[in-house]
Amino acid sequence: MNPILETSDLTKEYGSRRGIREMNLQLYPGDVYGLLGPNGAGKTTFLKLITGLIRPDRGSVALFNANIADHYAQGMQHVGSMIESADFHDFLTAWQYLKLVARFYPHIPDQRIERVLEDVGLWKVRKDKIKNYSTGMKQKLALAAAILPEPKLIILDEPTNGLDIEGTVMFRKLIARLSEESGTSFIISSHMIHELEQLCNRIGIVYEGHLRKEGYVSQLLQANQSLEQHYIEEIQVAKGENNRA
Incomplete structure (x- = not known):
């Protein structure tokens, strides 16, 4: 099955570690994908990039097999956004x-x-x-x-x-x-974890501009943990890595 959205090394950097870095994400027909992260994690920047509202520093976005940098109208003709x-x-x-x-x-x-x-x-x-x-x-x-x-x-x-x-x-x-x-x-x-847990079949956790973890909600919940627990653990790991850097 071909993805309807594919980003490759998508990067947009601002000052103070804001923005997103080398974000690779694929969305498939029928997916309800939740992008989860704290305020300032880069979620809105990512959405603006895939809808062409801002341009990336590097990387690419393909919507319905059309690279939006070259074929914006073709890629966006089947997209609605808020x-x-x-x-x-x-x-x-x-x-x-x-x-x-x-x-x-x-x-x-x-x-x-x-x-x-x-x-x-x-x-x-x-x-x-x-x-x-x-x-x-x-x-x-x-x-x-x-x-x-x-x-x-x-x-x-x-x-x-x-x-x-x-x-x-x-x-x-x-x-x-x-x-x-x-x-x-x-x-x-x-950032409403419980809403996304009920709505989505797939989840991506974003922290400080990086897509830290992806997974199917059903598989994540099989580990006898809530989505909130997975999220908190991943954020703690990220903070620990930053402290060691």
Whole structure:
């Protein structure tokens, strides 16, 4: 099975050890991959690199067998993303905003907009101005925009930030349904370990710009440890290595 995403020695360095270094990751059809790490570990930098929002210092990104440095449109045509805080035109309604997003894609009918608004729980407030939305409602609208064109790969950065318990449950069910029914693949960046444990089939632990450990969640849990225990142990090992360096 060929990967739909492959990074090779992907590197972007900032000052004070920030950024990512020589990150090699493969994502396969149907994967729900959790990118787990503390704040500042490099998760958002990685997501910006694979979506072409920033350029790497070295290394490459291939999406659907297209190197995005040379064939960006081809690689991104089947990708939806929600990275960092969404920036909206607050004078629009949710319906108007998604109609605007739909113009960037061919043949998205109004029925599709209706469906995603229902899926994320915004149907009843679709005619309200976005400026009156809470942080959680804006997060839901950003998710709606990401799934609107029915992409094969959806990239989400801290998607449950600002969501209440009901919204978090909605998000979890939506990801599971899209993965199971449509075969949609996901990369989900988060520091919410328990959420990723429930959502993902694969996990990658990132610390100080390095992909420290990868594994299938089912195999990690067979060792009679929680994902949290694996994470803490790996971070402690990394800190010990840094102290000896």
